[in-house]
Amino acid sequence: MSKDIYVIAEQRDGVLAKVGKELIGEATKLAADLGEKVVAVVLGSKIKEEAAKLYAYGADEVVVIDNPVLKSYTTEPYAKALTELIAKCEPNIVLFGATSIGRDLAPRVAGRVHTGLTADCTGLAIDEETKLLLMTRPAFGGNIMATIVCKDYRPQMATVRPGVMKALEKDASKTGEVKVLDVALTAADMNVEILEEVKETKKAVDITEAKILVSGGRGIGSAKGFDMLRECAAELGGEVASSRSCVDAGWIESDRQVGQTGKTVRPELYIACGISGAIQHVAGMENSEFVVSINKNDTAAIFSVSDLGVVGDVNVIIPKLTEALKKYNAEKNN
Amino acid sequence: MVGFELTKTQQLCKELFHNFAENEIRPIARDMDEKEEYPRELLDKLQKAHMFGIPYPQELGGAGADVLTYTLAMEELSKVDASTGITLSVHTSLCCPCIYENGTDEQKERFLRPLISGEKIGAFSLTEPNAGTDASGVQTTADKDGDYYILNGSKMFTTNAGIADTFVVFALTDKSKGPKGMSAFIVDRTMEGITVGTNIPRMGIRAASNCEVAFTNVKVPADRLLGKEGGGYKIAMTALGGGRIGIGAQAVGIAQGAINEAIKYVKERKQFGKNISKFQNTQFKLAEMQTKVDAARLMVWRAAVEKDKHGNYAPLAAMCKLFASETANEVTRGCVQLFGGYGYSREYPVERAMRDAKITEIYEGTSEAMKMIISGTMKL
Amino acid sequence: MKIVVCIKQVPDTTEVKLDPKTNTLIRDGVPSIINPDDKAGIEAALTLKEQLGGTVTVVCMGPPQADVALREALAMGCDDAILMSDRAFGGSDTYATAHVIAAGLKTLDYDLIITGRQAIDGDTAQVGPQIAEQLGIPQVSYAAEVKTAEDGAVVVKRQFEDRYQLLKVKTPCLITALSELAQPRYMTVSGIVNAYNKEVKVLTFEDVKNNLNPDFIGLKGSPTNVKQSFTKQVKGAGTVINVSADEAVKTIMDKLIEKHII
Numbered sequence: 001m002s003k004d005i006y007v008i009a010e011q012r013d014g015v016l017a018k019v020g021k022e023l024i025g026e027a028t029k030l031a032a033d034l035g036e037k038v039v040a041v042v043l044g045s046k047i048k049e050e051a052a053k054l055y056a057y058g059a060d061e062v063v064v065i066d067n068p069v070l071k072s073y074t075t076e077p078y079a080k081a082l083t084e085l086i087a088k089c090e091p092n093i094v095l096f097g098a099t100s101i102g103r104d105l106a107p108r109v110a111g112r113v114h115t116g117l118t119a120d121c122t123g124l125a126i127d128e129e130t131k132l133l134l135m136t137r138p139a140f141g142g143n144i145m146a147t148i149v150c151k152d153y154r155p156q157m158a159t160v161r162p163g164v165m166k167a168l169e170k171d172a173s174k175t176g177e178v179k180v181l182d183v184a185l186t187a188a189d190m191n192v193e194i195l196e197e198v199k200e201t202k203k204a205v206d207i208t209e210a211k212i213l214v215s216g217g218r219g220i221g222s223a224k225g226f227d228m229l230r231e232c233a234a235e236l237g238g239e240v241a242s243s244r245s246c247v248d249a250g251w252i253e254s255d256r257q258v259g260q261t262g263k264t265v266r267p268e269l270y271i272a273c274g275i276s277g278a279i280q281h282v283a284g285m286e287n288s289e290f291v292v293s294i295n296k297n298d299t300a301a302i303f304s305v306s307d308l309g310v311v312g313d314v315n316v317i318i319p320k321l322t323e324a325l326k327k328y329n330a331e332k333n334n
Numbered sequence: 335m336v337g338f339e340l341t342k343t344q345q346l347c348k349e350l351f352h353n354f355a356e357n358e359i360r361p362i363a364r365d366m367d368e369k370e371e372y373p374r375e376l377l378d379k380l381q382k383a384h385m386f387g388i389p390y391p392q393e394l395g396g397a398g399a400d401v402l403t404y405t406l407a408m409e410e411l412s413k414v415d416a417s418t419g420i421t422l423s424v425h426t427s428l429c430c431p432c433i434y435e436n437g438t439d440e441q442k443e444r445f446l447r448p449l450i451s452g453e454k455i456g457a458f459s460l461t462e463p464n465a466g467t468d469a470s471g472v473q474t475t476a477d478k479d480g481d482y483y484i485l486n487g488s489k490m491f492t493t494n495a496g497i498a499d500t501f502v503v504f505a506l507t508d509k510s511k512g513p514k515g516m517s518a519f520i521v522d523r524t525m526e527g528i529t530v531g532t533n534i535p536r537m538g539i540r541a542a543s544n545c546e547v548a549f550t551n552v553k554v555p556a557d558r559l560l561g562k563e564g565g566g567y568k569i570a571m572t573a574l575g576g577g578r579i580g581i582g583a584q585a586v587g588i589a590q591g592a593i594n595e596a597i598k599y600v601k602e603r604k605q606f607g608k609n610i611s612k613f614q615n616t617q618f619k620l621a622e623m624q625t626k627v628d629a630a631r632l633m634v635w636r637a638a639v640e641k642d643k644h645g646n647y648a649p650l651a652a653m654c655k656l657f658a659s660e661t662a663n664e665v666t667r668g669c670v671q672l673f674g675g676y677g678y679s680r681e682y683p684v685e686r687a688m689r690d691a692k693i694t695e696i697y698e699g700t701s702e703a704m705k706m707i708i709s710g711t712m713k714l
Numbered sequence: 715m716k717i718v719v720c721i722k723q724v725p726d727t728t729e730v731k732l733d734p735k736t737n738t739l740i741r742d743g744v745p746s747i748i749n750p751d752d753k754a755g756i757e758a759a760l761t762l763k764e765q766l767g768g769t770v771t772v773v774c775m776g777p778p779q780a781d782v783a784l785r786e787a788l789a790m791g792c793d794d795a796i797l798m799s800d801r802a803f804g805g806s807d808t809y810a811t812a813h814v815i816a817a818g819l820k821t822l823d824y825d826l827i828i829t830g831r832q833a834i835d836g837d838t839a840q841v842g843p844q845i846a847e848q849l850g851i852p853q854v855s856y857a858a859e860v861k862t863a864e865d866g867a868v869v870v871k872r873q874f875e876d877r878y879q880l881l882k883v884k885t886p887c888l889i890t891a892l893s894e895l896a897q898p899r900y901m902t903v904s905g906i907v908n909a910y911n912k913e914v915k916v917l918t919f920e921d922v923k924n925n926l927n928p929d930f931i932g933l934k935g936s937p938t939n940v941k942q943s944f945t946k947q948v949k950g951a952g953t954v955i956n957v958s959a960d961e962a963v964k965t966i967m968d969k970l971i972e973k974h975i976i
Binding site (some may be wrong): 010012015072073074076099102103104106107108110111112114115116117118119120134138139140141142143145146147148149150151153191192193194195196197198199200212235236255260261268270279280290291292294300303306307308309310311312313316317320321324325328329 | 727730731737741754779780808809812835836837838839841842843844846847848852853854855856869873874875876878879880881882883884887930936937938939940941943944947952953954955956957959961962963964965966967969970973975976
Binding site for chain 3 (some may be wrong): 342343347350353354382384385388392396397398399402407440558
């Protein structure tokens with residue numbers, strides 16, 4: 001019988017990604033409802049030691065599939081390895097991060113084992129009666145939410161948006177043995193050849209990690225408006241983010257985009273500057289702890305998702321706010 | 335067109351024109367107006383989408399669409415930018431038809447094909463300082479000299495002059511015969527003796543090129559004569575007769591574009607505690623304006639369909655131009671009024687629409703000239 | 715090179731709004747468009763065709779109304795169009811959709827299949843890889859650039875969040891296109907005129923039944939089902955202030971201090 005929740009914890013360059021820890025955190029809740037275990041799975045090369053850290057984040061068991069072929073991600077060896085794991089272990093649920101890796105790998109595996117897969121979930125729960133996994137995700141550009149179930153096929157599979165679930169606090173006292181699953185993989189399993197793999201340093205800023213975001217929309221007027229936001233963000237110790245329209249206008253890089261087609265963020269403070277609050281944008285920031293929005297238009301939709309809405313010109317208010325913050329910081333340091 | 339519904343082909347073309355205008359022109363339209371310059375890159379983009387030969391056969395490198403489709407292009411582009419409308423219109427429905435309807439096969443191959451493909455831009459040089467509505471007042475001369483005609487004179491308000499490669503120029507080959515001594519020539523911009531003046535400062539359609547063109551002993555090879563000597567006046571009048579359908583469509587576009595802006599604005603603008611769209615004055619004003627624009631559009635379509643059928647479209651074209659151009663002026667004024675002070679500012683596009691609308695009552699035949707044509711068919 | 719592009723007709727979700735009274739989707743008047751990632755795929759295919767010669771066939775599964783999406787693709791320059799349309803295909807989830815499309819693709823000769831990364835109405839990004847799995851060919855998703863190597867293989871720049879890979883993959887293969895892959899060209903007017911003079915081939919269940927398992931398609935053959943759908947509860951509005959800039963800044967500062975954010 002299918003049993004237990006398997007979290008495929010992603011690693012890049014031998015370092016675990018945050019989303020895996022988030023998924024383990026969520027999986028512990030689901031596992032409690034089901035009375036099952038949380039098994040973290042790491043695929044890679046020489047990753048046993050790194051994988052062991054997942055015990056501290058709530059995994060009941062950690063399994064690695066360790067093979068030089070798995071060092072860098074490519075679809076086929078990863079898919080083959082996971083298919084074998086699923087055949088051997090018969091998991092009830094398999095969760096992936098909805099990253100560019102998870103969203104490549106999960107559909108291939110689900111297709112191979114012939115089961116259902118729900119993409120980009122933002123909510124997971126266990127149905128009290130049927131014990132089915134309820135997978136909730138936005139659809140229609142974030143306009144509606146749909147709850148999906150996979151009744152007749154196992155495992156139940158989902159990819160989950162990074163930044164949506166919360167990782168457990170690290171508990172270093174929790175440790176355990178890392179199990180190794182042997183899968184016969186050779187270079188012949190690679191059906192693509194990696195000619196080059198290049199890390200892009202300019203993409204290093206991850207707005208999903210920022211505690212404070214100062215985000216700009218069309219209302220800031222131009223690419224120069226972001227300089228003003230950067231200055232304000234610097235005083236706050238935060239980062240700048242953006243709505244889709246500014247990215248489309250070429251005012252800022254796309255990795256700063258918050259929303260349905262961008263990133264989901266949940267910072268402690270989100271300052272929306274000249275952002276109208278289209279539902280596609282709101283979908284990516286509504287879980288922020290505290291939202292301040294500044295908009296000229298007193299009927300802007302962003303106000304309905306803000307803790308504090310300010311009707312006014314961002315190009316006047318933000319520089320003044322930056323000044324006030326500078327003063328505040330200077331006084332605090334004295 | 336069957337009834338009042340566009341065919342699938344026409345609908346998809348309309349979508350193309352709409353998307354092109356929104357994506358490629360809207361972001362720069364205001365800037366074009368301010369700079370009074372038509373960007374070369376935009377001409378290239380129009381060429382890539384095959385916009386310069388819409389109602390011409392594919393055998394000649396055209397799109398193979400009908401005149402109605404061409405009016406859809408004029409409307410959709412003019413909704414966003416009337417300068418693009420006139421640039422395309424003078425090329426497509428004034429310059430090209432002269433060659434298409436009167437040129438020999440050799441002339442079509444040599445001169446029309448590059449125009450229709452958009453590789454070259456066309457202009458139409460008829461109006462002179464002393465020949466406006468009364469085109470018979472043309473004074474430019476073309477004297478035969480062996481295998482050449484020698485052109486002398488100057489033309490006023492030639493649209494596209496600054497960007498055109500090929501001009502259809504009207505000149506007298508026989509001064510004694512008045513209009514019957516007028517002939518049409520295909521002239522290259524590069525010919526010696528042609529001077530294109532600077533852009534004439536204007537009230538509207540400011541991004542379009544419009545200049546004076548002077549001809550001083552320009553040697554035009556005789557094989558560039560269109561039709562017969564003395565046939566020029568008729569060529570010009572026929573071209574203008576069809577061109578007016580495009581101007582009617584341009585006027586409809588200017589008006590509809592302004593209404594669309596107004597609708598957006600009145601839904602946002604609040605006065606006396608509510609959106610001004612909720613006031614009956616606003617609603618009635620917009621209803622009246624939209625009704626007139628729809629009526630004008632149907633008149634444009636009727637004239638276009640008649641031209642596609644090779645029927646007697648000229649009076650219908652005159653009527654649609656008269657009504658559409660006057661509607662465009664009334665509607666754009668009304669839209670500026672709905673915007674209040676913001677409508678008068680250059681921040682919003684309705685003031686540009688109002689300035690652009692005026693010329694539609696003037697060029698390719700003034701409203702008064704239209705009334706002459708229409709009343710001329712009424713057996714008065 | 716024989717290229718097949720799979721496209722989806724989708725509602726322009728940026729135009730979809732919620733009725734604030736009923737909290738339901740307003741779908742009236744929302745235009746249907748070719749999914750943006752798919753359109754980038756069409757452009758990439760046309761560019762490859764211009765460089766290498768060959769043909770571009772565009773395939774769409776959908777209702778009869780999806781015909782216009784195929785006409786648009788033809789008007790952009792694609793050579794042939796196939797509409798996979800049958801009530802039996804309706805209600806398919808990603809697995810079942812991939813099963814149907816793969817059955818249609820098996821009737822074609824292809825070197826390269828291009829799909830969009832994901833559709834804007836579903837955002838799943840699953841159908842492309844699942845088609846590749848059904849056909850048993852390699853996939854490269856998240857393609858930001860594509861070109862061909864001298865030996866006829868395809869070289870794809872595969873984009874990740876923090877890096878890219880340059881991958882070489884032998885044909886036949888499938889790639890899923892990011893919208894960055896290519897800026898789609900406009901249709902041409904002549905293209906539109908010609909598109910409506912061409913035939914869009916329709917494939918029904920009968921036409922492809924030998925290539926698929928009828929138990930694996932449609933609503934019944936879909937492993938996943940929608941249990942319920944609902945509109946999101948938006949976060950309640952807080953205070954909105956309309957005061958001078960200086961007062962506004964003071965209010966913001968007070969709040970940030972009160973909330974221990976600064």
